[in-house]
Amino acid sequence: MADVFGGAPNIAARVQSAAEPGTVAISDATHRLVSGLFVVEDRGTQALKGVERPILLYRVVRPSGVRGRLEAEAASRGLTPFVGREDEIRSLMNRWERALEGARRGGYTITPLREVSRSRRLREFTETWADTFKAHWGFTAFSEEELGFLFAGFEPTGFLESSVLGYEGDAPVAMCLVVPDDPGHAVLARGRRLDESERLNLLAIGVREAGRGRGLNYAMAAYSFLTLARRGATWVSYTLVLDHNWPSRRTGEGLGASLCANYLTYRRNFRL
Numbered sequence: 001m002a003d004v005f006g007g008a009p010n011i012a013a014r015v016q017s018a019a020e021p022g023t024v025a026i027s028d029a030t031h032r033l034v035s036g037l038f039v040v041e042d043r044g045t046q047a048l049k050g051v052e053r054p055i056l057l058y059r060v061v062r063p064s065g066v067r068g069r070l071e072a073e074a075a076s077r078g079l080t081p082f083v084g085r086e087d088e089i090r091s092l093m094n095r096w097e098r099a100l101e102g103a104r105r106g107g108y109t110i111t112p113l114r115e116v117s118r119s120r121r122l123r124e125f126t127e128t129w130a131d132t133f134k135a136h137w138g139f140t141a142f143s144e145e146e147l148g149f150l151f152a153g154f155e156p157t158g159f160l161e162s163s164v165l166g167y168e169g170d171a172p173v174a175m176c177l178v179v180p181d182d183p184g185h186a187v188l189a190r191g192r193r194l195d196e197s198e199r200l201n202l203l204a205i206g207v208r209e210a211g212r213g214r215g216l217n218y219a220m221a222a223y224s225f226l227t228l229a230r231r232g233a234t235w236v237s238y239t240l241v242l243d244h245n246w247p248s249r250r251t252g253e254g255l256g257a258s259l260c261a262n263y264l265t266y267r268r269n270f271r272l
Contacts, residue, residue: 011027014048024060096225096256106215108166111165112162112164114161132206177202178227180233
């Protein structure tokens with residue numbers, strides 16, 4: 001029997017040990033590979049012994065019953081069963097893939113925060129955020145400590161997978177903070193129910209001056225939208241425009257969204 005070494009088998013062993021007796025657990029990375037083929041239960045982000053970063057785990061409940069990869073993709077991306085919408089959704093996904101590929105051809109790397117080392121993640125995100133928004137109306141800079149509290153609060157939502165830094169070489173030139181929908185923390189008046197049309201993910205996007213006009217805004221948002229869609233989201237939204245500026249509005253609409261709720265929010269429905 002051959003010996004297997006490296007990070008992957010170590011993570012696999014730790015994920016296996018975290019599974020309850022008689023069950024199968026998989027990591028978020030594995031879930032993305034088999035998304036749609038199995039019904040799973042989110043077990044939250046867990047710290048595993050010997051693994052540097054917390055891992056989002058899922059319990060496999062049963063096979064989903066889909067037949068083949070195309071049907072699995074449709075299930076995982078929230079494609080509607082209504083006739084005629086498959087082509088529309090596929091076209092939207094292709095638009096996001098093209099935006100992402102355009103930035104790569106331009107020499108930029110879009111990296112999810114989960115893959116940025118802890119020693120760099122918070123510092124580089126804070127610096128990029130502050131430089132990006134310094135000229136925006138109403139903006140107040142965050143310190144690393146303040147953003148650290150936000151990161152800790154958002155981490156259980158999976159935002160480290162959906163949020164990214166954009167790099168030119170080794171230098172961060174852009175950021176995109178995307179927090180998946182978390183209606184459990186919405187503060188509502190007594191008797192008020194959150195309407196489906198009001199459910200939005202948080203998205204804050206910014207590009208440093210040296211990287212503007214090169215499609216990084218589209219590419220980062222596209223990466224985040226694809227991540228959310230592959231996790232089963234049936235809509236995505238482009239939000240947190242700090243002032244009513246046309247570049248932000250064009251970005252949202254260029255990603256396939258339409259204006260809704262108010263001029264600060266852009267949302268794209270995936271199904272009726």
